[in-house]
Amino acid sequence: MMIVMKETATDQEIAAVIEKIQGAGALAHPIKGARLTVIGAIGDVEQDVNIEGLGLEGQPGVDRVMPILKPYKLASAQIRHGERTVLQIDGRKIGGEHFALIAGPCTVESREQVLSTAETVRDAGAAMFRGGAYKPRTSPYAFQGLGQEGLRLLAEAKERTGLPVVTELMDVRDLDVVLEVADVIQIGARNMANFPLLAEIGRSGRPALLKRGLSSTLDELLMAAEYILKEGNPNVILCERGIRTFETDHRRVTLDVMAVPILKELSHLPVIVDPSHAAGRRDLVGPLSLAAAAAGADGIIVEVHPNPDEAVCDGPQALLADDFADYVVAVERAAALAGKAFSTA
């Protein structure tokens, strides 16, 4: 960590900061410039955390404290020396050279809808099936999902198609029933910083698909992943799904496609994109999917519905089941541009 002193800092104030750093068992390297002094504080990895607790920011004469080391360890690219993590979900690989397409309806609505969509996406070449039984909704008056009945239908779809199931957990008390069905547990954007939930999923060992919060920095996303990894669960997939910006006229959020290459530089974990929630409109899902794949994403999670006009939730952003096979072909070619091959069983 570097401590930048104010231009007006006195020698005593500089000495007090140095003393505090040394008192924490770290080394202080003052650099006196023409206008101000900067102090480098170097400890070993564990000591860095202690330095942060020193409260140097409030100290007299201190202008600002700039962290140097990234705050995540297990999620960082360095820990695997640049090697990329490839997860295996029931035989489907994701990460490295493997691109996984995850598709299905936003919400489980009925047996017919779930089974027909699962067959559509399997036939077109998807690697996994997604569907929500528990739905976080902005309004308490909106449909909140079928709950355990939805989970049962997902289990049936899995049995029928052989596709691994991705489904969301939003209440830590539902963990056990979700574990009975989910091959991958999805953590929604609103729960990215729900730390007790992250820790429990970490303890479960089940693969986790962690969506970035709408205003979360990439470092915060990686810290959320760290909460899962720290419990001994190495199976985390990062997911970009759009961020809040000033641009709200023609969409709800802005897809941050730059997050894909940057996350892959910062972390060894697979990085996927959710073009459906980013777009909020069906006509944008295609261009955003190609953009994500061409930018090097390790997968896409996309919404498909046999009859979106009658979808209970998020119909306007669902791809039509009838168009899905063409969509898959286009995405496969875009992924190939980035050196990736589609993952199948």
Added chain:
Amino acid sequence: MMIVMKETATDQEIAAVIEKIQGAGALAHPIKGARLTVIGAIGDVEQDVNIEGLGLEGQPGVDRVMPILKPYKLASAQIRHGERTVLQIDGRKIGGEHFALIAGPCTVESREQVLSTAETVRDAGAAMFRGGAYKPRTSPYAFQGLGQEGLRLLAEAKERTGLPVVTELMDVRDLDVVLEVADVIQIGARNMANFPLLAEIGRSGRPALLKRGLSSTLDELLMAAEYILKEGNPNVILCERGIRTFETDHRRVTLDVMAVPILKELSHLPVIVDPSHAAGRRDLVGPLSLAAAAAGADGIIVEVHPNPDEAVCDGPQALLADDFADYVVAVERAAALAGKAFSTA
């Protein structure tokens, strides 16, 4: 809700939208302009929700769907016909003409720290005492709070000073132990959209201090409040604590002081401000507190520490206990500018 048709929409497409609205039992009012057609869809309050589920946004010929009615009901100003809610917390009033100052340390660290701070803030005129036993931390390696031992110390501080206690709940499984101590349950910014947590607090009936998420719109904040109100708990305090913007050079977040008068227009609930987390730096807490009070806030929740340099958490933003009495005098004068009097037992 208004449905704006595209300029290229055909008569059939317009007719199909009208039919869909009527099929949902609502009235459709088409208005044909020189360049395009707009269709007003009017139902009663419950039907509005149904219209939203029609998926008109994906319909051919539809440009966009603009909601007219606000999505929250119990939180809206209209439901109380403009009358403001005044909560009573163990005799302290908040809302209307009553300004409540809530003060205390970020985190409960030790018996000595908690008791001395509680006495300081009571002597200076605070209405309630705040302190965290469970701390949501970005890093899994950071101090996570004293937990139940912290709650015990808060109970002791309450017994000693008579001040009602405000403390955070972040895991729904801790509700019962928190209820034993908390006069007001704080919901942190990260948990604003943790809907199961909100619903449980709603069911508990205990007053809730609901912090705005870092990228939550005011409508989303009010929808979160609606989750609590809907369970029959009318005791919700809204709290602005800074939002994420592009400005990150000299601070972590940007205080949205405009949120105060706008929330008071939209809702009957009390609105307070957290200048400590908004500022992140002690020297900004004073100006932001005066700004919040002058803008009409119903209260302030602020961090105070007897020795911030040694605080385990957020020391740089804590006011010095020695300066607190002067701070209170200044805030009281700013609140008076907005027609409010300090609330005491």
Added chain:
Amino acid sequence: MMIVMKETATDQEIAAVIEKIQGAGALAHPIKGARLTVIGAIGDVEQDVNIEGLGLEGQPGVDRVMPILKPYKLASAQIRHGERTVLQIDGRKIGGEHFALIAGPCTVESREQVLSTAETVRDAGAAMFRGGAYKPRTSPYAFQGLGQEGLRLLAEAKERTGLPVVTELMDVRDLDVVLEVADVIQIGARNMANFPLLAEIGRSGRPALLKRGLSSTLDELLMAAEYILKEGNPNVILCERGIRTFETDHRRVTLDVMAVPILKELSHLPVIVDPSHAAGRRDLVGPLSLAAAAAGADGIIVEVHPNPDEAVCDGPQALLADDFADYVVAVERAAALAGKAFSTA
């Protein structure tokens, strides 16, 4: 335009709004709902502008005024009935099925640098050559460009390679000298809302490359284009180059790749992307270029330098001249995914 009345609006207030609309020569369509009244105000195209001047937003009983018609006309997709504009710049086409790669150094530094880069980009298949003679710099102490000497070198590069020249104008008083060299006049992000500059470029008739401001909405970008189009100059290229968001840790701006398909829906004008300024780092330029092309951009403007380490300006984001041919091949394949062919003389 729709006028949403407050739930508390009186009949008199509603009548007053209707009267005001009718007084402006427009038609008022009141729709009375269960909770509130909405008034549709419909005029012909010219009257819409007058209605906006009525100040209805401040009127008693009015909750909000929602515009229906898009404020731009000449830039809108409707005016060309969905047909896309294809510009011809000295024989190079851009728009429709034609993808134009514009490449060159950020800044003109020397004769050797300009000529060698121009040859590199021509040989690799670029359609146009870019280079800055006038540079808007955040700091008044930074290098501000070679000015007229820079323009002379660009002219020489054009003569040598046959590539049309794209260069920036930032002071309206330099228009004449820039017109002597520029085949396309670039308007930088900071000048997107410099309306006198836009109007003069409009009057000049010279093709304009209009960069989106860092916090400009797409509607504002199209209104800026309208300033040029209104003067009788139909030759406008829109350019997305990254926007300001809360995410500032690992980059300066966030590329808004969604802007590409949305702008193409809203407008008939060609839409290109500047991955260099969006990225700010060389390693991100490749992924962002592929994403932009796959999302359907009509072109890319990218920075290339023979020796970026010694570049006067923005070296870290410049592609290496030696890598440029491989880059072009990859971009060409991504553009093909979106149905576009590279444009050449």
Added chain:
Amino acid sequence: MMIVMKETATDQEIAAVIEKIQGAGALAHPIKGARLTVIGAIGDVEQDVNIEGLGLEGQPGVDRVMPILKPYKLASAQIRHGERTVLQIDGRKIGGEHFALIAGPCTVESREQVLSTAETVRDAGAAMFRGGAYKPRTSPYAFQGLGQEGLRLLAEAKERTGLPVVTELMDVRDLDVVLEVADVIQIGARNMANFPLLAEIGRSGRPALLKRGLSSTLDELLMAAEYILKEGNPNVILCERGIRTFETDHRRVTLDVMAVPILKELSHLPVIVDPSHAAGRRDLVGPLSLAAAAAGADGIIVEVHPNPDEAVCDGPQALLADDFADYVVAVERAAALAGKAFSTA
């Protein structure tokens, strides 16, 4: 400047960076930590600029380059050793303990409107009169101001009331005619980074009121001020007027009240607030004005109109002339809270 090397950087890469720094005539201080190396590069003030031109960001092994020194000099608080600048505009002081209220209509519309408003604001205690003759408008079809006729009316208002005139310049070619009337030249938010305009106003020596761009950081605002100061014009007033954020439901921009204390820490220049453009709605102007004054602003620039319903531009945000005297009394009390007295002739 600090250069943070990657964890994977080799000794050769570290040596190459050190060599480059020394080659620029600066001193390099490497600090080897447990996980990575940081290199402090220290020159004298002028050399810092040179180091920035080294392109170290693109260098192999370099993770990031962190500037230490603030990029502005003449605008910085340090240059005046903490003393605050107090400007005198025709006898009215602004800055330090002096609070200046600047009021008037958004746009000059008619002789009657200008003269009556000028008298109203003078009688109520305003220090200066504002009014726009040249108006930057998002739409090329909107009213663009009365131009020179507007300037003539402002001159008459000044003669009649004795109030100094604040008016906007948006085209560098209008500088001479504006100089004939303006006591203070306003630079609008859209032109904050119009560097040729800033430089010309700098050369003119006339006091400048510089509005912050909608997505400008505070450092960028101070760099824009530096463009004026560098030309030998020390008379710059900084103005916060709201920034772009994700919150667009109930307003156009978000007032950044934190900018007031932060700018006053960073710079010696006076800092004022424009609550009218920040609010966009009359009912918010009062609370925001009190907040700004209580937070320590050195002044306010506010819009007033005798009959806002008929205003050509921005009527909904104008205070009613009839309410203005009460408004002034409230603002004066809020300014007093921050230790400031109203400035008069």
